[in-house]
Amino acid sequence: MSATETDRSVASQVSFTAMADGTRADYELIAEHDARNADRTAERMIALLKSMDGPSPYPISRLQHVLQSATRAEADGADDETIAVALLHDIGDQISPHNHSQVAAAILKPYVSERNWWIVQHHGLFQGYYWFAHYQRDPNERDRYADHPHYPACVDFCERWDQNCFDPNYATKPLAHFEPLVHQLFAAAKTEFV
Numbered sequence: 001m002s003a004t005e006t007d008r009s010v011a012s013q014v015s016f017t018a019m020a021d022g023t024r025a026d027y028e029l030i031a032e033h034d035a036r037n038a039d040r041t042a043e044r045m046i047a048l049l050k051s052m053d054g055p056s057p058y059p060i061s062r063l064q065h066v067l068q069s070a071t072r073a074e075a076d077g078a079d080d081e082t083i084a085v086a087l088l089h090d091i092g093d094q095i096s097p098h099n100h101s102q103v104a105a106a107i108l109k110p111y112v113s114e115r116n117w118w119i120v121q122h123h124g125l126f127q128g129y130y131w132f133a134h135y136q137r138d139p140n141e142r143d144r145y146a147d148h149p150h151y152p153a154c155v156d157f158c159e160r161w162d163q164n165c166f167d168p169n170y171a172t173k174p175l176a177h178f179e180p181l182v183h184q185l186f187a188a189a190k191t192e193f194v
């Protein structure tokens with residue numbers, strides 16, 4: 001084995017300073033790093049959820065809001081993925097409030113069904129049904145998607161597991177109850193790294 005091959009087998013950094021010069025071995029090293037990083041996605045999401053605790057303009061914190069969303073979904077017999085999606089539907093608020101629905105949907109996309117992705121992607125617009133009228137906006141703006149196959153599911157999500165999830169007297173389950181579902185959700189992506 002040459003010195004170069006030995007060095008490559010124990011390399012902890014790539015050989016290039018420009019991607020155009022990278023070798024297959026370099027990209028395998030990066031892939032190992034990316035896989036370990038991806039393994040910590042659930043931990044990062046749980047940390048983001050914890051950061052949603054504290055003061056809010058609602059009767060409960062934003063963490064309690066999403067916990068209530070997940071609790072109601074579970075009580076209604078939703079599957080594990082959908083319960084986890086209910087828990088994570090507002091995670092985009094901690095990164096980019098102006099487009100929180102799309103940010104959350106992008107994070108979840110590799111791990112969830114097309115239907116659950118679509119619900120998270122559009123839930124902000126669909127929630128407008130409950131408040132747009134106060135700002136001279138059409139509450140039925142969402143109806144431009146009326147013919148979409150996931151329109152009824154998104155209406156249902158907002159009605160049963162989002163707009164009503166600000167009740168301080170509801171028996172909301174703690175984050176610890178849902179953490180295994182978060183780890184389960186992020187355990188396997190359905191898509192390649194891009």
Ligand SMILES: [Fe+2]
Pocket residue numbers: 089090100101123124
């Ligand atoms: Fe939201």
Ligand SMILES: [Fe+2]
Pocket residue numbers: 065089090162
């Ligand atoms: Fe919400």
